[in-house]
Structures are given as C-alpha cells and as structure tokens.
Amino acid sequence: MDTLRIQRMNMGSGLQNASGTDKAQPVGDLGVWHVPQYMPGYPTAATIWPRVVIIQCEGDVCPGYEVTPELGRGEYLFFLPTRK
Structure with missing residues (x-):
C-alpha cells in the first residue's frame, strides 16, 4: 500500500x-x-507506549476509529490495516 486514507x-x-x-x-x-x-484528557508523565488499532479496509480507504477508554493510556495511537 502506497497511499492509505482513513x-x-x-x-x-x-x-x-x-x-x-x-x-x-x-x-x-x-x-x-x-x-x-x-x-482526550491531558498529557501525563506516565510511560508513553504505542497502541495499535486493527481496522478492516477496502482498497485504499479505511473506516475511522474512536478513542475509547478500552484502548488504555498512551500518547501514540497507530492503526494496522487488514483486508476484508
């Protein structure tokens, strides 16, 4: 994938x-x-580690995601595209 939109x-x-x-x-x-x-919220002094959201994409367009408490604290949120 060279170009990806969300x-x-x-x-x-x-x-x-x-x-x-x-x-x-x-x-x-x-x-x-x-x-x-x-x-959401404010920056913290907590350890910063990445989170990854898995998203099923069609072609080069992916549905969006919402930030929820279940994702936990973290300053960096990335997504991993998968194919339907």
Missing part, C-alpha cells in the same frame, strides 16, 4: 471538526499507519 471521526481518527478522509502516513517499515487524532 475516515475522520469526531472523537477519534483524523482532523477534528471536519468530514471526509485524511491521508495516513506509514510508520517506518512496521506495517502500521498514523493520522492526526483526538487525544
């Missing part, structure tokens, strides 16, 4: 207060991607 979600993936999609950026050669996202 749906914007009000409390999750993509630019806030906008509709449509955002272009995702690959994170090195790890197979995960990143887009700007809603980060």
